[in-house]
Amino acid sequence: MxxxxxxxxxxxxxxxxxxxxxxxxxxxxxxxxxxxxxxxxxxxxxxxxxxxxxxxxxxxxxxxxxxxxxxxxxxxxxxxxxxxxxxxxxxxxxxxxxxxxxxxxxxxxxxxxxxxxxxxxxxxxxxxxxxNGAPCGGTPPPTTTTPPPTTTTTTPPAGGAPALHVAGNRLADSAGTPVTLRGVNRSGGEFACVQGNGIFDGPMDAASVAAIKSWHANVVRVPFNEDCWLGLPNVEPAYAGATYRAALKSYVDLLHRNGLIAILDLHWTQGAYTGNSSACADVNSTCQKPMTDAAHAVDLWTSVANTFKGDDATILDLFNEPYLDRAVSGSAAAWTCWRDGGSACTGIGYAVAGMQTLVNAVRATGATNVLMLGGLAYSNDLTQWLQYKPNDPAGNLVASWHSYNFNTCASASCWDSQLAPVAAAVPLVAGEIGENDCASGYVTGLMDWLDRHQASYLGWTWNTWNCSSGPALISAYDGTPTAFGAGIRQHFLAAG
Missing domain, CATH: 2.60.40.290 (Immunoglobulin-like)
Structure with a gap:
């Protein structure tokens, strides 16, 4: 503290x-x-x-x-x-x-x-x-007995989303009861706005949220875009700045009113990167970048933290999938870049803000929200997460891990050796799980393993996309599952 x-x-x-x-x-x-x-x-x-x-x-x-x-x-x-x-x-x-x-x-x-x-x-x-050349001085305004103004926040109704904190290696609610997250990702906010197609992809209304709840989900991860949140000039004004921020805030409020925890995931950011595994050469937030940019990420997380400060039913996922290890040579150097940013990051081509800097930015606002930090290799590598874990005065850091059937760490033996030590020390949240074969055999075994280690997990993604082009949980926004989604839905319903 x-x-x-x-x-x-x-x-x-x-x-x-x-x-x-x-x-x-x-x-x-x-x-x-x-x-x-x-x-x-x-x-x-x-x-x-x-x-x-x-x-x-x-x-x-x-x-x-x-x-x-x-x-x-x-x-x-x-x-x-x-x-x-x-x-x-x-x-x-x-x-x-x-x-x-x-x-x-x-x-x-x-x-x-x-x-x-x-x-x-x-x-x-x-x-x-x-x-201005001298120590602070002058006379502050006289103290009065008038109480300071208070910030009005929306209190969730009875049965609303719980405020979370870290308790040992578990997430817990305000009463200290352990909470396991099981839910879905709701993609769209990271790409639609910057592509000029609106703010979201598909309905974000009460009916669609009710469909998510019908799967017995208790959390929704909402990817968002750096340029759109900050209202940078490359984004159409109708989908940027205050309008975009209000839309995300409104959706989070809707989730909370329905008892659902929200995870805000910084998915696409700025930075011109053309090195190994580059997704695009554009400096703007139009694709995944290796790591957060020093130019805007601190301003962004300061703004997001101020927006959701006091709402501890919202978790902040500081950066979706770091892959800076594709540019920085050597494991120790890559993890140092991940934590420290700045001069520790060679080969990326733009100034990087490390995880410690992002944690500092959030905590400087007074926000105590739980923070998720993804590891290397698109958040699939947590081997040195504990060693390089940033300092958090609030003690509310969570290890974020992503797992697909095509990843390097995609077997029980790897999970036992690499994940189990992390899950024993801090809360482990698999922020994205999925497979690219339109089936659910891989995620079923993975969810069983995560359950045994009291870890949390979210399926990618609650969008009606063709599963052959990427994991899609549903074929309609009323909650009709795909073959892949059916396996996750069945597991959620069995878990209660």
């Missing part, structure tokens, strides 16, 4: 939890500076590098415009990449200036920026941090 920040007059408080250091610059006497502000500085450190997150809060009564944050390291910390602001380093001094869209901070509002650094030796926090 992350330590609560402490207000300082002269950086007198320093809290350390594991590899995380946190301190906040508070408001000294008014004579110290003219800027009424607070600066928070937190670090997630993995020994040879770290992510630094800065939060600037305006505690004054007037907007804070054209801000600049500066500080000096005592050691050899070297800037690698930053986001949500312009980061620069001269010698040991780091300066952070607005990205353009966040140049003005309204009263009582905050702006957050982060960066990755490398170092050797010790990683001592800066002794002081200045805003």
């Amino acid at each position: 992350r330590s609560g920040p402490a207000l300082l007059g002269a950086l007198s408080a320093l809290a350390v939890v594991g590899a995380t250091t946190a301190f906040t610059l508070g408001t000294p006497t008014p004579a110290a500076a003219a800027t009424a502000c607070e600066v928070g500085y937190t670090v997630n450190d993995w020994g040879s590098g770290f992510t630094a997150n800065l939060t600037l809060k305006n505690v004054g009564t007037a907007p804070l415009s054209g801000w600049q944050i500066s500080y000096t390291y005592a050691g050899n910390q070297q800037l690698q990449q930053g986001w949500n602001a312009t980061w620069a380093q001269t010698g040991k001094t780091v300066t952070v200036t607005p990205a353009g869209w966040n140049g003005t901070v309204a009263p009582n509002a905050s702006v957050t920026a982060g960066a990755n650094f490398g170092y050797s030796g010790t990683n001592t926090a800066p002794a002081s941090i200045s805003v």
Whole structure:
């Protein structure tokens, strides 16, 4: 659990939890500076590098415009990449200036920026941090007895979707009762919008959700698109930005009202990659990329986390299927890239945001949602997931695994050697299971194995596609199963 920040007059408080250091610059006497502000500085450190997150809060009564944050390291910390602001380093001094869209901070509002650094030796926090050339100061607004505004959230009705957390190697509800996820993927939100064909593929209404429930599913995984969520200019405005976000939020709310847990899966992202196993040369989010991009993924997960903060019946799947091991040579190097991103990722061609950075982005919002992290080889390889598991102050990380009959790890002997140790340590969710032969023999044996190890699983996919072109669970949105889907449906019904 992350330590609560402490207000300082002269950086007198320093809290350390594991590899995380946190301190906040508070408001000294008014004579110290003219800027009424607070600066928070937190670090997630993995020994040879770290992510630094800065939060600037305006505690004054007037907007804070054209801000600049500066500080000096005592050691050899070297800037690698930053986001949500312009980061620069001269010698040991780091300066952070607005990205353009966040140049003005309204009263009582905050702006957050982060960066990755490398170092050797010790990683001592800066002794002081200045805003516009001086420590934070000024006089904040007087305290009143008026209660702060509250955020209104939709409370699921009786029998609604349970709020989840990690308890040992199981997911559990708020009462501590273990929860096993059995459900389906609902593909469409990742591709329709960027192809100009709408937001979803097929109906996303109450009748279609009722059909999913009729299979005794308790979870639906919803793939989505980075460009469409952020409203980037390559997407038609009718299917992007606020409209797209509202559509996804509305569907998640519908799932919850029907007692279904939601998993939001970042499926297609930006990044120009033309190397081994490239799915397309396009920089935009029009296909699967090897790993999340540093240019947009942090902004995206900050936005998603703020949207679903407080809704712990929604799980956040940080990236669908990493396959960076096709570009980065060597297992250790690939797993380091997976966790750390940045300079650890060679051969990809665009700046990568590692899993630690994405976890940090979500937690910086205050969101405590369970997070799913897929491994290498299109999430089929979890061999070093435990060794490279990112730090999470909320303790809510889940190993995400995908399994098809054509994958490398597609036998009970492989599951016993590679998956069983992971399932014994953390919750294991097979976010996608399927086979390309229009049958269900493979997934039936797999589901039996997952049941014995108290793991969760979701079939791909609740779409009326021809099963010869990929696994499809249904032939009609009323829930009529294909031959492949019939095996999964029968298993769900038997499980209760």
